[in-house]
Amino acid sequence: MHPEEQLSAYLDGELNPGERLLVEKHLQICPSCRSLLEEMKELQLAFSMEMFSLSEPDHLETKIMQAVAAANTRKGIEKLGILIPSIAGMILILLAISVGPILIHILQRGWVVGRALLYTLSQALNDMPVIAVSSMILLLAIILGSLFMLRRLLHAAAGSEMRGDW
Numbered sequence: 001m002h003p004e005e006q007l008s009a010y011l012d013g014e015l016n017p018g019e020r021l022l023v024e025k026h027l028q029i030c031p032s033c034r035s036l037l038e039e040m041k042e043l044q045l046a047f048s049m050e051m052f053s054l055s056e057p058d059h060l061e062t063k064i065m066q067a068v069a070a071a072n073t074r075k076g077i078e079k080l081g082i083l084i085p086s087i088a089g090m091i092l093i094l095l096a097i098s099v100g101p102i103l104i105h106i107l108q109r110g111w112v113v114g115r116a117l118l119y120t121l122s123q124a125l126n127d128m129p130v131i132a133v134s135s136m137i138l139l140l141a142i143i144l145g146s147l148f149m150l151r152r153l154l155h156a157a158a159g160s161e162m163r164g165d166w
Contacts, residue, residue, distance in 0.1 A: 002030065007037050011044065 003023050009015050010023045027034050057063075 002026070002033055004033070004036065007033065007040060011037065011040055 003010075003026055006015065006019065006023055010020060015023065027037060
């Protein structure tokens, strides 16, 4: 039996002493295995010489370092993408806790003041019909004027769009 599978390990010095001795005994009596071993040695030598003749591309180390730095920067930005919303959320929670009661108090007082003003205005309008009628007329005039101005604005916009002014 030929130890072809073990010749590469023999060549690389990976066999234990007993296996090495068996392969050496076989190589003494088998010319085809000796020839195969010589071919393997030549191939190993040619491969080693070719590998040593190769050199790394220009600026390889610089390119690798730049790629690593870019990857680290992206990871840092990704972490910021999670960190910033988290901080913003915590700030909003702290603001709600600290300013919330003040805002609630202001809104409650504003509601009370608003109700009082509304009651006063309704009483004034009920007590003085002239003010009520003049307020209604003024309100209608404002609404009609606003609608007229909006119509003119829309027509002007449509006209300039048709001319290509936009």
